[in-house]
Amino acid sequence: MSTPPSPTGVEQARESSVRIGALVPLTRPGWVEAGQHLLAGLELGVREINEAGGILGAPLELVVRDTAADPSRAAAAVDELARLGVAALAGEYHSVVARAAAARADALGLPFLCSSAVLDTLTEEPTEWVARLAPAQSRSWQVYADFLLSAGHTRIAVAAQSSVYWASGVSILRDYLGPRGGSVVELEMSVLTPAAVCDELVVNRATALLLLVGYPEPAVSIVKAVRGDDRLTEILIGAPAGQPEFAGWATSLGGDGAAVPFLRYLPERLGALGERVEKALREQLDAAPSFVAFEGYDTIAVLADLLRSQGADRASIAESWPHVVVEGTRGQIRFSRTPGVSVWQWAWPPIQVVDRDPVEINRFRILHAG
Structure with a gap:
């Protein structure tokens, strides 16, 4: 959805938009179909936020990087996105790749809301910088x-x-x-x-x-x-x-x-929000959306809520994980500390x-x- 702006465009983008970095597998050996669904959910969430007026009047911008299921490539993307001034990171499907991204985000002090990866220990030590929507494995x-x-x-x-x-x-x-x-x-x-x-x-x-x-x-x-x-x-x-x-x-x-x-990771029946999003995702994908697409949409819903309340300050976003109360497509989203899980965890999405x-x-x- 977005390519890196020119050096002169970076400062302009920082002033005129709020940026979220998105990590998704879009080429082999990554699971491309999963990446496409995850990206569709992320993009739909961003589009709806902007149609409703953006974040405090500024448009929300998604800066996408293809991880291709490569941990080192993901870590390098986190470094690049941090330099580009994103307020937070979103996405990733593959657990081993998300683990590398989470470790780098933790080291840089960059909030990361992991959409789909399930490894219990996304980071070796407990971290304040990373939260997750998918259930722990x-x-x-x-x-x-x-x-x-x-x-x-x-x-x-x-x-x-x-x-x-x-x-x-x-x-x-x-x-x-x-x-x-x-x-x-x-x-x-x-x-x-x-x-x-x-x-x-x-x-x-x-x-x-x-x-x-x-x-x-x-x-x-x-x-x-x-x-x-x-x-x-x-x-x-x-x-x-x-x-x-x-x-x-x-x-x-x-x-x-x-x-x-x-x-x-879907409920037996979707609520009104889930049904509306399901219809929009089906039109966007020209296929039935997977649960991964709903995870992408819910990721943007959470981050947009934090950006409205905390602005683009990274530390303030990370400090606010435990205060999140957001109605997602699959239920009310809250984060807590869960035994054996090293990140802030939604406990639990439907399984x-x-x-x-x-x-x-x-x-x-x-x-x-x-």
């Missing part, structure tokens, strides 16, 4: 584990790639399922092919396979291999990180992509386990809520 993945247990699944296999995010997910599942009679076996995707995953599922007598891997690959190939294996017709395939949320999943897999439960309906691939079924 320990919260949402425990809800997912409850769903597995309620559906009768206690022998769980996870196809996992190497990353802090996936490793955290495995740990959460083990810690939660173990005392409740469940077990988790990890299938290391650095050494296994999709066909070998199928063999391991048979050997381990797993009743559920969770995809803790990148999308589209190897997630798509694993699903196709499991769906095509006559030995595994009864196994549940799950994707707690939300890969099936976006239209590309259905396009890539067709019917094979149905009945793959994933986490989604659902949903899947795509085998009868109609573009329709979602709510299977569980927490």
